[in-house]
Amino acid sequence: MMHTNKKNFLLTVSRALGREAIADNPTSIDLPQAVQEEYYQNTTAQELKDLFIEQSRTAGTIVHECALASLNDTILTVASELGEGPILIGDEPLLHEQQTAAALSDKYTHVHMWDCARGRENNIDTAESAGIGITVAQFALAETGTVMVHSHKGCGRAVTLLPTTTIFIIKETTILPRLTQGMAWLAEQSQDGLPASVNYISGASSTADIELVRVQGVHGPIKIAYIIVTS
């Protein structure tokens, strides 16, 4: 049973559209040719990766490539170049397998993992005091140098937001052409329930609000790095 307030509101809309009841079905959507389907049809995986790297660097993102075996060493190199600890790591299968936390602990005194057993406040406080956040991107988009992360038990929203620097690990095989594929993933995912928060990130937090001068680092991370793991 529809709430009266909602019903009245929707009826006002229906009447503005010249009908006396809320439409049961939408009219068919008459879309001209969906041009986005035509993009990157014959692009190879290597070309997509090259485009992704080029676009990311244009946005000021630091990009490294490495084999899986040298992932921890690369993370260490990038971390020492970009910032200081403490470090906060997303509880991701890939980072578990690679024992990244242990590898980082050799150099950094404080290495934390997002831990749902520690509760809301503790996790947010840890993220707030962290200098570097590290997590694995669900996938990346070549056209815009974008990575996608979503909230889940192993990794909260704060991991890629509160620390001054974020390092995203991207599996080479997850580089998709453009937003079209990113949205298709969401459509597919919605069948089983969407994550509460999905973020498409294309570089560091930035602004041009003062005299149109671009400044990197407003509310989110000041520096961003991508590490592409080759297969």
Place this chain on the structure above:
Amino acid sequence: MSIQTSDLPLHDRINTELEKPFMRKAIANAQDLLNQKREDVFKELGNYEQWKSQASAIRHHVLENLDYYLDLFSSNAEQAGAHVYFASTDQEATERALAICQAKNASKVVKSKSMVTEEIGLNEVLEDQGIEVIETDLGEYLLQIDNHDKPSHIVVPALHKNRDRIQQVLQEKRGYDGDNLPENMTRFVRHLIRKDFLEADVAITGCNFGVAETGTCTLVTNEGNGRFVTTVPKTQIVVMGMERLVPSFKELDTMLSLLARSAVGAKLTSYMTLFTGPKKPDDMDGPEELHIIIVDNGRSKVLGSPFKEVLKCIRCGTCMLECPAYRHVCGHGYGALYPGPLGAALVPVLAGYTPFKDLTKICTLCGACNEVCPVQVPLYEYIYEHRRIIAEEKQLEGRLEGIAMGLYGGIIGNAKLYDMTTRFASVANISPKIGPLKQWCKNRERPHVATQRFRDWYKITKKGQK
């Protein structure tokens, strides 16, 4: 703030703006820079016209089926755990938001940039009840602490302020002691607002697009404040204009592919945040409660009018960047929250002809806005039609124009009168210093009437040849 942002009459408002050299230079630079970036980024994308007609068709479809999609969106958002409210008026919307804040005993609220919350005057309502409201978009924050100054552009709201003014305001209002470099001032504000983010009880956001199929809301930001407000505060309120829907993610792709490109000439913004319901039980951050207030506030009136296509607007601000009139008077000259061609096309029908009849005059009817609108709103046709309604149907322009036109009709309809008046028309060559032509002649020359009429010249010349 409400839709009306100035009490000054049109000419006073415009003259005030014309005397601000920094503002005029800043707007001109912004237009040139962002228009070039937009042109480049669309050139790279290709298929410009196809993208635009696709986006226009999607928005048209949504408006045609808005009751259906609102029902679908709200049901799915509720299914995902959000509380959805429908507000017919600005008052209903602000009362609802206030009630949610009070139920949470909120003393501090953080906001990410939202035009609709400005439209309904939400900040004032909350502040009247002793709730501190912090705008977290850097530009909006700088306006807020500068005695609630008004935005000059919908995407870059503090464009009219130079770095010295910003430095001065930060010094006076927030104890800043650094230099006037944008980077240093931004860092200073970052630290201030971060504290607010962490302390705030409630977050208030807008919604760029709602996805009907899933009840998802979308926030598009560069600064990351859109992410912050959906991460730390335990309660989040989304205020969305009722027309801001797309059917599914497929259509969202089209809209997002055009939004940042049109607004700032970028392929995407730094962040696109899509949230569906409150946090999940396993999530350790994000809002525990998500409230969505869907606002009509005159939109159904627009939907039922011949101007309904203006509701296709996605608030990219491109029309303003292209507009030659906006270039000179910026957002402030319009005296309305929605300035530029969008404002002139939307506001008279959204909020009434009487208070906003002058808005449509800040337009040369050049049509440049139509060419660049990513959703093909017929802006200048609407502005022209508004002018006709204001003059003919509503008769809001006074009797002077009618009398002048009646007189003109009388003269050209009578041979003797026509002959007599055209004989002496050159008397009018004295440029008027008073009266209705004064403003018009300020920056232009009036066409000169020849001292001898062509027919007289012809007669004399012909006689001489014989």
